[in-house]
Amino acid sequence: AQSVTQPDIHITVSEGASLELRCNYSYGATPYLFWYVQSPGQGLQLLLKYFSGDTLVQGIKGFEAEFKRSQSSFNLRKPSVHWSDAAEYFCAVGALTGGSYIPTFGRGTSLIVHP
Amino acid sequence: ETGVTQSPTHLIKTRGQQVTLRCSSQSGHNTVSWYQQALGQGPQFIFQYYREEENGRGNFPPRFSGLQFPNYSSELNVNALELDDSALYLCASSSPGLAGVWGTDTQYFGPGTRLTVL
Numbered sequence: 001a002q003s004v005t006q007p008d009i010h011i012t013v014s015e016g017a018s019l020e021l022r023c024n025y026s027y028g029a030t031p032y033l034f035w036y037v038q039s040p041g042q043g044l045q046l047l048l049k050y051f052s053g054d055t056l057v058q059g060i061k062g063f064e065a066e067f068k069r070s071q072s073s074f075n076l077r078k079p080s081v082h083w084s085d086a087a088e089y090f091c092a093v094g095a096l097t098g099g100s101y102i103p104t105f106g107r108g109t110s111l112i113v114h115p
Numbered sequence: 116e117t118g119v120t121q122s123p124t125h126l127i128k129t130r131g132q133q134v135t136l137r138c139s140s141q142s143g144h145n146t147v148s149w150y151q152q153a154l155g156q157g158p159q160f161i162f163q164y165y166r167e168e169e170n171g172r173g174n175f176p177p178r179f180s181g182l183q184f185p186n187y188s189s190e191l192n193v194n195a196l197e198l199d200d201s202a203l204y205l206c207a208s209s210s211p212g213l214a215g216v217w218g219t220d221t222q223y224f225g226p227g228t229r230l231t232v233l
Contacts, residue, residue, distance in 0.1 A: 043119070
């Protein structure tokens with residue numbers, strides 16, 4: 001069965017600093033990978049996704065992620081964090097099940113941004 | 116904000132009761148997925164509906180059931196509520212993406228319904 005590990009429960013960065021959120025997945029076939037963000041009281045918003053092609057994926061809000069098959073990782077990065085980036089971030093792997101890619105989410109990483 | 120709406124926003128029920136949660140999908144989307152997000156956890160896939168038929172199900176018991184209507188809005192019903200059913204319930208709408216394969220297109224999430232079971 002597929003699984004996702006986000007090893008960092010909380011990450012604290014200063015505004016303007018760079019950010020990297022870690023994600024490791026386990027899946028026997030080619031994964032479909034996602035990063036979502038959830039602000040307090042809000043639903044999830046897709047930041048970016050990867051299925052094939054260039055392993056460096058650009059997303060919204062200045063985020064990017066790099067797929068590394070050898071490390072089973074899909075880490076999310078941003079060169080300069082803004083206070084509005086404070087939120088919960090979820091990595092997910094989509095496993096093909098009966099014709100649909102069903103996502104399995106990690107537990108999330110809470111990003112705290114200091115001024 | 117997405118065009119996905121959910122009602123009610125909050126709900127308090129007691130153990131053993133039944134609950135119905137509602138979701139209106141974004142215009143043009145014919146697929147609705149439901150997720151359960153317990154406190155401090157990531158969302159867990161419950162099931163997906165496409166054109167009024169269940170089209171995929173996660174590891175949830177049969178007391179979790181759903182409906183999709185001709186206008187693609189959806190309901191999630193939970194019978195015999197248990198304390199562990201307390202969670203944020205999210206719905207997401209989408210359309211089949213690459214070659215008609217669900218899950219490859221972007222899912223648009225609603226703000227969720229917070230269910231508390233006492």
